[in-house]
Amino acid sequence: MKYKKIIALMLTAAMVLIMAACSSESNETTAAAAGGETTAAAASEDSGNEIVSEGKAAAKTPSSNLKFKAGGKDIQINMDTSEFLDALGDPDSYFEAESCAFQGLDKVYTFKDFVIRTYPDGDIDRVSAIELRDDIVTTAEGAYIGMTEDDIKSLYGSFTIEGDASTALTVKDGDTKLSFIFEDGSINSITYTAAE
Amino acid sequence: MKRKIIASVLISAFLIAGLWFAQRLLMPKYQGQIVEGAMIEEYYDETTDHDVIFIGDCEVYENFSTMKLWEEYGITSYIRGSSQQLVWQSYYLLEETLKYEKPKVVVFNVLSLKYDKPQKEAYNRMTLDGMKWSMSKYNDIKASMTEEENMLDYMFPILRYHSRWSELEKADFEHFFEKDKVTHNGYYMRVDIRPQGEFPEPMPLDDYSFGDNAMKYLDMMTKLCKDNGIELVLIKAPTEYPYWYEQWDEQMVDYADRNGLRYINMIPLQDEIGLDMSVDTYDAGLHLNLTGAEKLSTWFGKYLVDNFGLEDHRNDPKYTKVYDDKLDFYYKMIEEQKDQLEE
Numbered sequence: 303m304k305y306k307k308i309i310a311l312m313l314t315a316a317m318v319l320i321m322a323a324c325s326s327e328s329n330e331t332t333a334a335a336a337g338g339e340t341t342a343a344a345a346s347e348d349s350g351n352e353i354v355s356e357g358k359a360a361a362k363t364p365s366s367n368l369k370f371k372a373g374g375k376d377i378q379i380n381m382d383t384s385e386f387l388d389a390l391g392d393p394d395s396y397f398e399a400e401s402c403a404f405q406g407l408d409k410v411y412t413f414k415d416f417v418i419r420t421y422p423d424g425d426i427d428r429v430s431a432i433e434l435r436d437d438i439v440t441t442a443e444g445a446y447i448g449m450t451e452d453d454i455k456s457l458y459g460s461f462t463i464e465g466d467a468s469t470a471l472t473v474k475d476g477d478t479k480l481s482f483i484f485e486d487g488s489i490n491s492i493t494y495t496a497a498e
Numbered sequence: 499m500k501r502k503i504i505a506s507v508l509i510s511a512f513l514i515a516g517l518w519f520a521q522r523l524l525m526p527k528y529q530g531q532i533v534e535g536a537m538i539e540e541y542y543d544e545t546t547d548h549d550v551i552f553i554g555d556c557e558v559y560e561n562f563s564t565m566k567l568w569e570e571y572g573i574t575s576y577i578r579g580s581s582q583q584l585v586w587q588s589y590y591l592l593e594e595t596l597k598y599e600k601p602k603v604v605v606f607n608v609l610s611l612k613y614d615k616p617q618k619e620a621y622n623r624m625t626l627d628g629m630k631w632s633m634s635k636y637n638d639i640k641a642s643m644t645e646e647e648n649m650l651d652y653m654f655p656i657l658r659y660h661s662r663w664s665e666l667e668k669a670d671f672e673h674f675f676e677k678d679k680v681t682h683n684g685y686y687m688r689v690d691i692r693p694q695g696e697f698p699e700p701m702p703l704d705d706y707s708f709g710d711n712a713m714k715y716l717d718m719m720t721k722l723c724k725d726n727g728i729e730l731v732l733i734k735a736p737t738e739y740p741y742w743y744e745q746w747d748e749q750m751v752d753y754a755d756r757n758g759l760r761y762i763n764m765i766p767l768q769d770e771i772g773l774d775m776s777v778d779t780y781d782a783g784l785h786l787n788l789t790g791a792e793k794l795s796t797w798f799g800k801y802l803v804d805n806f807g808l809e810d811h812r813n814d815p816k817y818t819k820v821y822d823d824k825l826d827f828y829y830k831m832i833e834e835q836k837d838q839l840e841e
Binding site: 395397399400401402405410412417419431433465469470472479481482483490491493498 | 534555556581582614615618620621695696697698699701702703704705739740781782784
């Protein structure tokens with residue numbers, strides 16, 4: 303009798319484990335959809351016989367107030383590039399590098415005054431970094447190359463600012479880190495990257 | 499009563515066997531276009547030890563020809579490489595490898611130090627699923643999991659892969675019991691050519707310091723090698739993209755000095771190695787093709803012999819038969835790939 307119970311328990315445990323795995327995956331997808339988010343390929347994407355797992359979590363969606371404006375569009379870290387790329391026109395140069403083991407293409411769009419880097423997320427490309435290279439373009443808050451530490455502190459007073467002008471000042475909000483990289487006391491480069 | 503016990507045991511055994519079969523069938527085999535997920539487990543088929551173990555990402559498994567090292571210098575070597583192998587994965591793979599053998603030299607490619615935290619499940623799986631179960635694997639999984647992953651999915655892969663049942667293909671059945679070899683002692687061969695083009699300008703960083711977590715594992719690797727009397731050689735492969743910042747290079751020079759290690763940045767040595775990136779790469783400069791890997795191995799093999807006095811095993815009967823077979827497979831694959839290119 304005791305053995306029967308043990309076996310019944312083992313069977314139940316095995317079933318529960320498998321069922322739990324199935325249901326938790328579908329729950330994640332449903333929850334994300336209910337929240338109005340885009341969902342990623344839930345489990346896998348087959349390429350020939352190989353599974354290319356893309357993670358079970360809902361796709362990353364931009365979650366920051368830190369934005370860069372170009373071509374009349376707000377551009378953010380983790381944003382789907384199809385939402386803005388056409389509006390920017392043709393880049394001055396384009397580069398793509400295949401990720402190891404066919405995990406997609408990392409792309410670099412170099413425009414005259416800024417650069418947009420992307421990473422693959424299933425079938426879409428998302429923004430991994432934005433780099434401002436000229437003082438003609440500004441952040442949404444108005445920061446541009448050539449500004450000083452004081453300028454940044456006054457523009458971003460409502461955010462927590464880390465670092466100092468000997469190397470870089472950084473502002474983090476949501477999934478985004480905005481970095482002001484200094485050289486000789488003034489901003490030499492501005493980058494948006496994913497916050498750790 | 500006895501009959502009931504036997505019946506219960508049989509039912510349990512049947513259930514466990516069924517789950518095992520289902521799991522084995524559903525797990526990806528990595529035998530088609532993406533073979534990188536099959537690399538880690540190939541190591542367990544080795545029948546002889548190795549003087550040199552390479553660990554790291556694609557910059558080792560695509561750039562060094564272990565067969566060239568054997569042919570030219572009689573060096574026995576193995577590359578325990580995998581796609582986007584992170585430094586903690588390299589550490590635990592090395593820790594596991596040392597349970598099987600004790601090489602004279604370990605070569606680690608330092609590009610992965612730029613990552614300080616887990617990155618992507620797909621890459622984790624390609625490194626971790628192929629490892630045999632041990633504390634090294636358990637700790638490796640713990641160190642590697644992204645927020646969305648969990649240990650149970652690694653312990654019972656059927657929980658992760660059960661949804662593949664509708665995508666099963668002929669190859670899943672063909673390779674149910676045995677997989678084809680995809681590497682040559684860990685070396686992933688490509689004979690095609692795609693010349694290097696222009697790379698984009700590197701993006702300036704607000705902080706060039708390697709992360710604490712990454713450096714912790716490099717420290718552990720250094721200690722592991724020292725404790726076992728193994729020479730650890732840090733290298734940066736000669737390929738120029740992804741960008742290797744000067745500031746990163748300086749940190750490596752400093753780290754090697756402080757720890758009495760050798761560090762070789764091979765990027766500025768392309769000419770000395772004899773690389774011609776118009777013909778020695780198959781993907782526009784990211785990785786070397788066969789000719790590139792053989793040139794690099796010829797150059798690096800000499801470095802290994804000159805600096806560590808590695809023994810030439812070419813006349814050692816313990817290795818000759820084994821490596822004759824390996825070379826047959828190597829040259830057969832070269833011919834097959836060339837034929838495919840011509841088609």
